[in-house]
Amino acid sequence: MNNISSSAPAWGVHLRLLGMVMFWGASYSWAKTVVTTVPPVTAATIRFFLAALALFIWLHHLRRTRLLLALTARQWAGLTLAAISGIVLYTMCFMFALRYIDAGRAAVLFALSPVLTLLLAAWFFREKLNLLIVTGILLAVAGSAIVIARGNPLALLHGHIGTGEWLIFTSIFLWTGYTLIGRKMLSGMDALTTTVITLFLGALLLLPLSLALDGTAGWAALLHATPATWGALLALTFGSTVLAYAWYFDGIRALGAGNAAGYLTLEPVFGVLFAALWLGEHLHLSLIGGGAVAVGGMVLTYIGRRRCRPSATSG
DSSP states (O other), X not given: OHHHHSSOOOHHHHHHHHHHHHHHHHHHHHHHHHTTTSOHHHHHHHHHHHHHHHHHHHHHHTTOGGGGGGOOHHHHHHHHHHHIIIIIIHHHHHHHHTTTSOHHHHHHHHTXXXXXXXXXXXXXXXXXXXXXXXXXXXXXXXXXHHXXXXXXXXXXXXXXXXXXHHHHHHHHHHHHHHHHHHHHHTXXXXXXXHXXXXXXXXXXXXXXXXXXXXXXXXXXXXXXXXXXXXXXXXHHXXXXXXXXXXXXXXXXXHHOHHHHHGXXXXXXXXXXXXXXXXXXXXXXXXXXXXXXXXHHHHHHHHHHHHHHHHHHTTO
């Protein structure tokens, strides 16, 4: 708890978390470009293998690869569980959910993830809550809903809850588990090592699934991929995976699981923005109003966390 409750973290942590959520918002557009040529599970496998390799080279450059040999069996078990939850099962549920519902509806449903993370982090790790934090998170979720629903959030309530919605709900629980496991693992590990191992284990576990579901044709599709597909795949690998995952774990270490996950409420806002820039989709004016509400919610959350800090030092 000392890393979380000591002096105020540098603004760099918040800027990195903002960059993280921008990359993850852009990943909707990049992924849509990639899967037009490469099957989803195969694309995810390649993405995580390349990301793990890049981060391993970085770890070696820092002369910290020997730390991998010092990990205990309990740590390896925890990291394997994190990889299964946050890489393999999450990716499978999310990818298949998009076969049943559109990306916008999936994004706004996933905006519920920070609320669940915040509540469970308060329960399991005694992370402090107050009215400002809770209000800020709810405002950020509402702002994201305004963006996705183009100014009419109540429209999201229409329609039944089908297979796609249930898969997204499942992915929310899986991502929350991934975040909380990461929070636990970081008590004795650094963010970079945690990210390298979880991404590599996740890719290793996804490999047989990609061969079973997509066959060798999925990998052969890479030979026919366009430059735009490769560009999007590399952006997913080095932006939405290498940097974003490392910055996410860094944020969890500095701010706690609940507060770091709070930035995910901005993901739908950036998702709509980058869809307009990358795919040429129509940019609705609700992005301005909803984005302002979401950013205001994050500011409230930050202020609320600062007010919690003095009482957190006693823990």
